[in-house]
Amino acid sequence: MNDTPHRMDIHIVDDDADVRDGLAWLFDSRGWQTRAWASGTALIDALRPLQGQSWGAAVVLLDMRMEPLSGPMTFEQLKALGCPWPVLFLTGHGDVGSAVEAVKNGAWDFLEKPFQDNMLVDRVEQAMRAVRAQTEAEREAQRLRQALASLSPREREVLDELIRGHYNKNIAEHLGITARTVEFHRANIFEKMGVESAIELAHKLGRLTPMGGGR
Template structure:
């Protein structure tokens, strides 16, 4: 019988005592965790993993400085990061956490929490990650990347997938070809594609979503 596919755990919190305590907790349950002192270094790490995400879950504190948990989450979504994010919230942050879940976060847990409850939630997220097929993970990544496009980028994207050239797109949208090229490069980077044809092919897998404007 093969062993379960490895799922990494990332703990992102600007409180060193909390980070160390959580790392010890997960390690004691057989789940070594990698810790990060804030959102900025973790987002930088995530950028390096684009295109080769692997399997992971993220435990993210809501209140961090200088990059808050919600801001970190938005940047991860902008990268198309497919990892489930569980938020740790303090008193008074529950409303924020509920909004984050509605916006795509996996779950949240209010402090103080019981260790067993936290580990159970992490294990549930890990099981969900393992159960997803590669195509499902790619679809999730594409949805998050699409949601992170700006309104103007969505307009340019719609023109691109119709096969229009930069000059035509510029004329249709009332912008310069250079601006179109700028948006085009951003779209390709966010969506993880190298051409308009590849973009159209990937969006074809998300036809119901990409058609909602």
């Protein structure tokens, strides 16, 4: 019934229809959008077209014991696709050890059945906040890289001087241009990069890897 992934969802993956329906009702009643999948294979097949694209924000609730593709095997395939979504395992007592290993391998967390509804909702909200923050950071990094690419060769030279802490007069001497020309380029750089000071510029560029978009 849910054959296409949504970009702002909770994906419920469980081979037990009653569990899927119960979890979907829980999150739907809290205002979340959900997608339910009867197997890990169904989820992976639906997400495959997103490989190499923007994933948006979502959280995956993944049962440990499923056939034919187990929860841990599904998780490994999600990682292979490059899926950035937090994965929260739902596990029985006998599978706690496997769930701990999954967390060590990059899963967000796990909850042992039976769990309280409020606890599950709280964990999912924490995971969603984290993935949204990561998405915002990625968007800002992409914006900065595009802004860097839009700089002229001379603006790029002035930028390199600015982030080294050099003053306009020194930059003018180093580049063989007038201080007024430096001021002109500096204003253009700040506007394109969306900053108000050289310190702010340096801080933002410091978050990019490699700094300066591959220089």
